Amino acid sequence: MYKSVIVGTGPAGLTAAIYLARANMNPLVIEGLEPGGQLTTTTEIENYPGFPEGIMGPELMDNMRKQAERFGATFVNGWVKTVDLEKRPFRLEVDGKGEIITETLIISTGASAKYLGIPGETENVGRGVSTCATCDGFFFRNKELIVVGGGDTALEEASFLTRFASKVTVVHRREELRASKIMQDRARSNPKIDWALSKTPLEVIAGERGVTGLKVRNNVSGEEEILDAGGVFVAIGHHPNTDFLKGQIETDENGYIVTVPGTSMTNIPGVFASGDVQDTRYRQAITAAGTGAMAAMDSEKFIDSLENN
Incomplete structure (x- = not known):
């Protein structure tokens, strides 16, 4: 006992x-x-x-x-x-x-933390893949970053990361975001935030020094491309x-x-x-x-x- x-x-x-x-x-x-x-x-x-x-x-x-x-x-x-x-x-x-x-x-x-389950993701945690902007944002000063997700958490993390990053791109597999209107308005008014909507993440791309980008598929055209980034923040809950x-x-x-x-x-x-x-x-x-x-x-x-x- x-x-x-x-x-x-x-x-x-x-x-x-x-x-x-x-x-x-x-x-x-x-x-x-x-x-x-x-x-x-x-x-x-x-x-x-x-x-x-x-x-x-x-x-x-x-x-x-x-x-x-x-x-x-x-x-x-x-x-x-x-x-x-x-x-x-x-x-x-x-x-x-x-x-x-x-x-x-x-x-x-x-x-x-929920992960996307795509190649190159978990093996690059700590090498450019993160699930916590508050924890790791400081390490990405002046880099282009990607935030994956469409809810309030994703947009909060994207807004926070603009304090350090040169640009933050929000990637979401749908055209419509799940985030509340106030969070969307705040993010859309931030000049450092770009949007890659209707795009599905396929693979985290990395080199010897860590993450270099994210391969995505355009859900409308079916075309694949690599979005350049020095870090990928997964914010799907x-x-x-x-x-x-x-x-x-x-x-x-x-x-x-x-x-x-x-x-x-x-x-x-x-x-x-x-x-x-x-x-x-x-x-x-x-x-x-x-x-x-x-x-x-x-x-x-x-x-x-x-x-x-």
């Missing part, structure tokens, strides 16, 4: 582990197939406080893990197959580890990693866990959520870490209330 189990080892899960371990709660942290989360696929991080020269994503995650281990957190590598949240203690079936029982559960499984919960917890229409505003509490007492799995807006390492601290403190208070009753 554990007092607290944390599922996920991104900034949220590891911060929760640090806080709980320092509180002598001896948390168990369950790592998935990608320990460290999305930051392990990120190169240099320059906007995380405390690192004036920047730090590599994998190094930051490794440091967080070592800090949690130093205070007594334990880690197991495995995939959570099923959970039973009907009553406390909660039960988790972990692939290769059997059943794990806990009084409280912190879900920090994050959200995975994220998928929260909540499938393993199988509807046992309240989520929004997109699968993000709903928390009580200002807390990490879910609709199930003793179950808390932190990081991108419940954040549809910011999705930054620093905000994930903050909600991880909140989840740890909420979990500790919950345990205290049980022991005092």
